Amino acid sequence: MPSLKDLRIRISSVKSTQKITSAMKMVAAAKLRRAQEQAEAGRPYAERMGRMLGSLAVSMADAKNGPRLLAGTGSQAVHLVVVATADRGLCGGFNTNIVRESRRLVEELLRDGKTVKILCVGRKGRDQLKRYHANLIIDTIEDIGKPRLTFEAADNLGRRVMAMFDAGEFDVCTLIYARFKSAISQIVTRQQLIPFAAVELEEDEIAAEATTTVGSVYDYEPEEERILQELLPRNLSVQIYRALLENNASEQGARMTAMDNATRNAGEMIKKLTLVYNRTRQAAITKELIEIVSAKEAM
């Protein structure tokens, strides 16, 4: 039986933990709103780029020797896996889920006898992956979303991937991130970046695309290949930017939920401890009374 003093200390310690978690929850909620707004604001660009790319891909479909970014290198021997996680913990299973999916992919590829290279975006992903595949990690990018995730940062990452691709360091590039569905549900997603595979667009985007690609035949200036040469690397950056934005929103969502749970658990804990505390206190008082009464009787 813990003493009264111990109980008091525990209660106050749980209380201060609760204060921290509830503050973190509110911060995450505010950040989530901002992240969502940012993701919202980035949507028109991605949409229109998808539309242009769609119509270009249609007109390029008959050409056999499309650009390498679209057609691939013809080999599948070396895979680059870009793992996007958070820089910070305390967000529930967010990082663990992404890392688990990455490990699954990496192990599948290794079993098939492929060479795998891992590029980590976010400190937490690296820390966890290091335990299993330390030799495969080529580099880590930290603090990409600080103080704010800019397109420039995503673009630099995109250019870096492009440079590696041009140098022939890999054949296929896959990005793993958590797609934001709602504050309580994030879906870990694999997205193939190189060769470019059409992204599963949301339904309204598909509808919008269908109506515009049908019936309008574009002139191209300069010719299609030249535009694609510019457009595809840009598209790579845009896809990365979009994924990072989603990831950012997912992280905040996951943290908000985790902290909400933690706050609630702390509340329960306090209730239980208070009950035990009061009961112990009363027991002590009763005991004292009995002692006094029996002492009096004995006299």
Place this chain on the structure above:
Amino acid sequence: MAAETVEFELVSPEQLLLSEPVAMVIVPGEEGDFGVLPRHAPLISNVRPGVISVYSQRNEVSQKIFVAGGFAEVTGERCTVLAETALPLAEIDRQDTEQRLRNSREDLADAKDDVTRATAERQIGTFEAMLRALQS
């Protein structure tokens, strides 16, 4: 006829910068500037660093916007420009730009790896285009 307008949209990856009906826009295409009037033939073009002129009415330039390259999509009723960096020309400060150009040149001089070198080169290109745009 005269009342017809083109829906002009200027989009950066971070946000929708401008969306309004205009009489005409002049876009710096890679193979030369082109003007977009209502019922322009559908066109997709690369955009080189330069200035987009927006005509709210015929013969009246309402806005001049500097873009650092991008893509343009034109349909009969719409003109969409996807630009990485866009700045109203009036907001560009010559001295500041010159200073940043010098900084980028210094960056290029002591760049150690390919990534920083490429970034610096890109910035130099953008700033030079900005200065050119200011002169014209």
